[in-house]
Amino acid sequence: MxxxxxxxxxxxxxxxxxxxxxxxxxxxxxxxxxxxxxxxxxxxxxxxxxxxxxxxxxxxxxxxxxxxxxxxxxxxxxxxxxxxxxxxxxxxxxxxxxxxxxxxxxxxxxxxxxxxxxxxxxxxxxxxxxxxxxxxxxxxxxxxxxxxxxxxxxxxxxxxxxxxxxxxxxxxxxxxxxxxxxxxxxxxGQGLGSGRVFLTTKLWVVLGISVAVVTILTIFINKAELRIPLQRPFVQNDFSESYLPIRVLAAGSMPFMFTTTVFMIPSYVSSFVPDGEFNRLVQNYVAFDSPIGVLIYCAIIVFLGYAFSFMNLQTERLAKNLKKSGDYVFNIVPGVETKSYLNRRLFRLSTVANIFFLIVVGTPLIVGLYVSEITNFAFVFANILILVTIIDTTMDQCNTMYLRIQYDLL
Structure with missing residues (x-):
């Protein structure tokens, strides 16, 4: 072996x-x-x-x-x-x-x-x-x-x-x-209002518990998917049902990889004109210690969550491929209606994913407005979500390939 x-x-x-x-x-x-x-x-x-x-x-x-x-x-x-x-x-x-x-x-x-x-x-x-x-x-x-x-x-x-x-x-x-x-x-922290943190015993305990909870929830929701039953008239299979899987985290970790970057762009641009009105506006509002800044950051996460979900799944192309193969969703006309149906289901799943994103990252930022030491937890949680999605994908591939070598041809 x-x-x-x-x-x-x-x-x-x-x-x-x-x-x-x-x-x-x-x-x-x-x-x-x-x-x-x-x-x-x-x-x-x-x-x-x-x-x-x-x-x-x-x-x-x-x-x-x-x-x-x-x-x-x-x-x-x-x-x-x-x-x-x-x-x-x-x-x-x-x-x-x-x-x-x-x-x-x-x-x-x-x-x-x-x-x-x-x-x-x-x-x-x-x-x-x-x-x-x-x-x-x-x-x-x-x-x-x-x-x-x-x-x-x-x-x-x-x-x-x-x-x-x-x-x-x-x-x-x-x-x-x-x-x-x-x-x-x-x-x-990341700057822009997130400062240095001196970890006390209490903060270590809070961090350890919260990291464990976020990791477990991320693993669970990363595995979660909606399975839409498919009718396959050209394929006869009495042993299993055919379905179209759509992951809850259809956007993957991409929103977290780009949200902070997009949020920091105004600050980077304003640095070229440090004495301008735009720079003062950015410093007052586009920051992690500002309620408006936190709201903007969360809005970017939601926008990118929806955008990457539809970009990754590409429902129009998926609907066309189903129509070409002869497969269809029961009671849904192939083509435009199938695309609309997939868009609705994907939007609902993306909404669930965005709520999860906001809980994971938005909660520490909101608490950080009152307890500054908690703000940096949001960036740690974002990195954990990226790590979990990448590692989980890698482990799935390893497991699939490992199962292949468990069987010998008769």
Whole structure:
């Protein structure tokens, strides 16, 4: 049995995934050349937006490194491509998988250029200039820019390879970064009104109990799904029923991965005009210690929860596929009515998921308005939800592949 496991597809996929994770960690330690790393660390530490984006996309927020941009371009390209698919353009539906992959790679490259520009702008004053100009730009500045872009594209390639030859998908690559950032998030928060916390014995007890409860509830709701019975006239099966599963957490952990980033964008933009009226407005209201700021943050979670649910499921495409295969929901006409029916069911499930999101993250933020030490719990809970969804998906894949090697052909 041991030899059988070692020579199985599961074992090779686990090894490949571990190799990708190790390479990801090594790349995060390769410092960009011609850079004052000490001063750059201070700049990045003062930018909550860059620090948050790096932590949630597997980048390196502590100091500029080869993989500082992380999975940001890859994830953004994937989301943009899914949004384009919602338009149901016939020409796009007819292209091959290779062409789809090339389109996503080009989108990743464009996003990598934009994110790297933002990153280099933040640290450009701490790059040691060589005095050599290329098209009016210092050579070392260009090197830093292209090193970061190259790192982002390498990470995109690693994500594709992990999805194809590994297990758990690209999400596995961001696990170390999220785990590494959790102590900092707990103790120092995300900024914008969330301050440092000194953990007392009472806070440790509250944190331990709440983490256990959130973890258990997240595992339960991540497994929960609605099973819509299907009528399959072209498939005769007397041993089991056919159904269409729709997960309660159809949005996955994506809302938590982007909510804080979206919330911080106004603050980042206003920092370019520190004396302007917009900056004062943002400081007063777009903050975690403001009731309006908490309301805005929760509203972003709800919006992204609905958006990613419909983006991930793509009910119009699903309804078309059911109609083509001849399958249908009992008493529902295939086509437009099926799409409307799926939209209604998905909206209700997304509402349940959003209520769960608000309880998990909104409750600590509301309590934090009166007990500031509790505010940072919200960010820890958000990271736990991301970790649980990624690990649960990975474990499901492992379990499925493990069951395959338990059977021999007669």
């Amino acid at each position: 041991k030899n059988k496991f070692i020579h199985s597809e599961l074992f090779s996929k686990i090894l490949f995934t571990l190799m990708m994770v190790v390479l990801m960690e090594l790349g995060r330690q390769i410092v960009i050349p011609s850079l004052d790393s000490t001063m750059s660390r201070q700049v990045l530490a003062a930018s909550p937006l860059l620090r948050n984006v790096s932590a949630l996309t597997g980048g390196q927020a502590n100091y500029p490194s080869l993989f500082s941009v992380g999975l940001g371009p890859y994830m953004t390209a994937m989301i943009l491509f899914q949004a384009i698919q919602l338009l149901d353009i016939d020409e796009l539906n007819k292209i091959s998988e290779h062409q789809r992959g090339m389109i996503q790679r080009w989108i990743s490259f464009i996003v990598a250029l934009l994110q790297t520009l933002q990153f280099v702008y933040a640290i450009h004053s701490h790059i040691k200039f060589s005095g050599i100009k290329v098209c009016g730009v210092d050579y070392n500045l260009l090197v830093s820019f292209f090193v970061l872009v190259a790192g982002a594209m390498i990470v995109s390639w690693m994500s594709d390879m992990t999805t194809k030859f590994g297990i758990g998908g690209s999400g596995v690559l961001i696990l170390p970064g999220i785990v590494d950032s959790m102590p900092r998030v707990l103790l120092y």
